[in-house]
Amino acid sequence: MTSVRYEHATRTYDGTSSPAIDDLELDIGDGELLVLVGPSGSGKSTALRMLAGLEPLDDGAIYIGDQDVSNVRPRDRDIAMVFQNYALYPQLSVAQNMGFPLKQQGVPKEERTARVREVARLLDLEAYLDRKPKNLSGGQRQRVAMGRAIVRRPAVYLMDEPLSNLDAKLRVQTRTEVVELQARLGVTTVYVTHDQVEAMTMGHRVAVLKDGVLQQVDAPGTLYHEPVNLFVAGFIGSPAMNLVPLGSGRPLQLGGSTLELSPAGEAAVVASGANGNITVGFRPEALEVGEGPLRAQIRTVEDLGSEVFVHLFLQHSGENLALVAKTSPPFAGRPGDNVGLQITGTTHLFAGDQSRLASTTASFRSAVSA
Amino acid sequence: MRGRTHLAVGERRWVHGAFGLMAWIVGLVYFFPVFWMVLNSFKSEQDANTSPKLFFHPTLDRYKDVTKSATGLLSFGEAFTNSAVVVIVSTIIVLALAIPAAYALAIRPVHKWRDVLFFFISTKFLPVVAAILPVWILARNLGLLNTRNVLIILYTGLNLPLAVWMLRSFFREIPRELIEAAEIDGAGLKGQLTSIILPMAAPGIAATALLCVIFAWNEFFYAVQLNPVKGSTVPIWVTTNISTRGDFLAxxxxxxxxxxxxxxxxGWIAQKRMIRGLAMGAIK
Structure with a gap:
């Protein structure tokens, strides 16, 4: 039964002024698969390395279970880590690689062999036990790295972008396998990725980091539907949410149309102050292409078979604003066509300080007809 | 693909050929004195001293001459044993000291590691001749003149900076994640060294050891100053074959x-490893 807790954990690299991880507060439950996600430089790998003991803490503490491990050596933390490039020992065979942690623990040879075999069977690696890593495919190497982590039965698994070196198809397949494996083993897992799709599909909860600061930690659905700020709204979801700065004018207007909000949305805007800058956000699937008061021009159409992404330009304050809509096939529009737009789903309103004011229903109404 | 010439796109065949020819000429010019020396060693003194001959009756007599020991003079056997002991012992000590030093500089960089590294190599800037007098006096006061020990100590000192520099660059080639993985997997410093670092850096260590062996084997200046009589090495023994009574070239x-x-x-035995090792260090 192992939980993990970051308590005001801070890390500043030598020669830099801003911390790579700034006052991180995070609780990870027993058996949970928590994904740390963020763009490069967001500090997600640093946070993981701090938990591993590979980076010291400048402030705060990290607990594994009830034990403060802030000053405990990596090998005494009862963790196992899967690295992005797998970090397999090139001169050792698959069996020796997987048995390495056990050998270091002084586990007798017979038990070591038995445990390696058992994990190899679980990961379908039995046929490769005598091979060297260089004679394995990328997917097999990845499984060996997983095997080396599993075989020692640690309290916590740490995974640092373990799938990013695999090709797209294998990545999707392995993703499912990792999730199943984690569920079966029930071991607390911290998983780092820059890929928000991976984060959303794998994590029980997802923690979004930006510039070393934790933005939001929630279940994937909550992150998607109720992002706490502009950054999370823009980062989670593919294609990204349409985010349109509407300025401080009231009523809110876009491309010559007025945005009509629900009473709750209106109240939130009023509460934010009379002249506060408002940014409006709506997901591609909330934007309907066809009839509507907003006039836009189609840039490109991406037909993926099951869904169609329509990229559009909208004239707003003399500038071309790029929007994207998601619709179901068939879609008849072509690049260059002028089309009407309307919002049919949830609209998010963000204040000038980037925090979310409200998520509400809204629609555009032609200013001329009003 | 060996033995096949690869022309780059648009490259002219004759340009390629000219470069090849030039390389061969330079190579032969370098090799010629060695070739001539080997040839001379199988000649009679008369043949060696008269006009250069390519064809002659080869003989092993000169080898018998030089390996014959005469009383009171340094024999080949003695010199060879001295050289072997000095070279092997000094190289082992160099590696034993350089490996931990290189680890400290490459994998866990100590504070001000750049200064440390520069300090190591700066000892190589000094002209050897400037140091000989204090070294000689020290050796005399410590009773080390004409012993193997003085050369072991000196060759260790001479080769250590080079070995630290070379090993550091080889250790830096080892992916950091491997060492971190070993650390998390429970390996202490000893485990990391024996299981990961040393096996992976083996070609580099071999290359370093070989260079130390070559430098120590060939060293002449200190040997002739400090050990002219007893405990002398092969280069000194070679000079004992220079005679004042005429040229004995063969x-x-x-x-x-x-x-x-x-x-x-x-060098020949370790060629493959050494080239891999030297190339490995050259990348960084």
């Missing part, structure tokens, strides 16, 4: 060939 050539054989042999 005999001297035979002595030189014998002095060269061990290092050439070591």
């Amino acid at each position: 005999k001297l050539s035979a002595a030189s060939v014998l002095a060269c054989i061990p290092v050439v042999l070591a």
Whole structure:
């Protein structure tokens, strides 16, 4: 039964002024698969390395279970880590690689062999036990790295972008396998990725980091539907949410149309102050292409078979604003066509300080007809 | 693909050929003196001293001459044993000291590691001749003159900076994640060294050891100053074959060939590893 807790954990690299991880507060439950996600430089790998003991803490503490491990050596933390490039020992065979942690623990040879075999069977690696890593495919190497982590039965698994070196198809397949494996083993897992799709599909909860600061930690659905700020709204979801700065004018207007909000949305805007800058956000699937008061021009159409992404330009304050809509096939529009737009789903309103004011229903109404 | 010439796109065949020819000429110019020395060593003194002959009756007599021991003089056997002991012992000590130093500089960089590294190599800037007097006086006061020990100490000191620099660059080639993985997997410093770092850096360590062997084997200046009589090494023994009574070119050539054989042999055996090792360090 192992939980993990970051308590005001801070890390500043030598020669830099801003911390790579700034006052991180995070609780990870027993058996949970928590994904740390963020763009490069967001500090997600640093946070993981701090938990591993590979980076010291400048402030705060990290607990594994009830034990403060802030000053405990990596090998005494009862963790196992899967690295992005797998970090397999090139001169050792698959069996020796997987048995390495056990050998270091002084586990007798017979038990070591038995445990390696058992994990190899679980990961379908039995046929490769005598091979060297260089004679394995990328997917097999990845499984060996997983095997080396599993075989020692640690309290916590740490995974640092373990799938990013695999090709797209294998990545999707392995993703499912990792999730199943984690569920079966029930071991607390911290998983780092820059890929928000991976984060959303794998994590029980997802923690979004930006510039070393934790933005939001929630279940994937909550992150998607109720992002706490502009950054999370823009980062989670593919294609990204349409985010349109509407300025401080009231009523809110876009491309010559007025945005009509629900009473709750209106109240939130009023509460934010009379002249506060408002940014409006709506997901591609909330934007309907066809009839509507907003006039836009189609840039490109991406037909993926099951869904169609329509990229559009909208004239707003003399500038071309790029929007994207998601619709179901068939879609008849072509690049260059002028089309009407309307919002049919949830609209998010963000204040000038980037925090979310409200998520509400809204629609555009032609200013001329009003 | 060996043996096939690869022309780059648009490259002219004759340009390629001219470069190849030039490389061969330079190579032969370098090799010629060695070739001539080997040839001379199988000649009679008369043949060696008269007009250059390519065809002659080869003989091993000169080798018999130089390896014959005379009382009171340094014999080949003694010199060879001295050289072997000095070279092997000093190289082992160099590696034993350089490996931890390189680890500290490459994998866990100590504070001000750049200064440390510069300090190591700066000792190589000094002219050897400037140091000989204090070294000689020290050796005399410590009773080390004409012993193998003085050369072991000096060769260790001479080769250590080079070995630290080379090993550091080899250790830096080892992916950091491997060492971190080993650390998390429970390996202490000893485990990391024996299981990961040393096996992976083996070609680099071999290359370093070989260079130390070559430098120590060939060193002449300190040996002649500090050990002119007893405990002398092969290079000194070669010079004992220079005679004041006329030129004994063939005999001297035979002595030189014998002095060269061990290092050439070591280089040849370790060639593949050494090139891999030297290339490995060259990337960084």
